[in-house]
Amino acid sequence: AQTVTQSQPEMSVQEAETVTLSCTYDTSESNYYLFWYKQPPSRQMILVIRQEAYKQQNATENRFSVNFQKAAKSFSLKISDSQLGDTAMYFCAFIIEGGNKLVFGAGTILRVKS
């Protein structure tokens, strides 16, 4: 069974600073996809960034980047120049190639302080 673990229930960061959210996953598959979703207080689930397991290069989307370590089954999210609007719950998620179930971690609440 595939599982996703987010070991940090809550984190806080000062505005303009950098923060890293951790995620580990467990699978015996070799082809899969990893995602970070953001859920602000509005409740909407917003896709932040995605990574294909067969790509060694870490994905980057503006201020958001990942550190994907396939051997360690680790997929952390780095947010640079944190903004107040980044305050949200962040979910790490995983799906195998050809799979039909996106599995989520328990989430990390991120608070950006001014």
Added chain:
Amino acid sequence: DTAVSQTPKYLVTQMGNDKSIKCEQNLGHDTMYWYKQDSKKFLKIMFSYNNKELIINETVPNRFSPKSPDKAHLNLHINSLELGDSAVYFCASSQDLPGGVGYGYTFGSGTRLTVV
């Protein structure tokens, strides 16, 4: 033009009632899902439909019955509502092409169901 739309956004009802949540997607996706987010914010898949056919039913009480009249719609009907059914319910959809799931799921804005 909302990609995945759910109605209603909020639903407050008494125990024992029957209620429905509707979901529609205009992305041309073949697969649609229902997820439940509990009070601790944990997201768990309930059902998945591919082109109107049920492909996942994750040990959900049979009081919950999904219905997919066509591949753009997936509704959730709940009979005999219980206090424990209070949660946020999300509809989502994904592409069915090879590698399509690699683009992730597109979620609706959620329906907060409160059973009193």
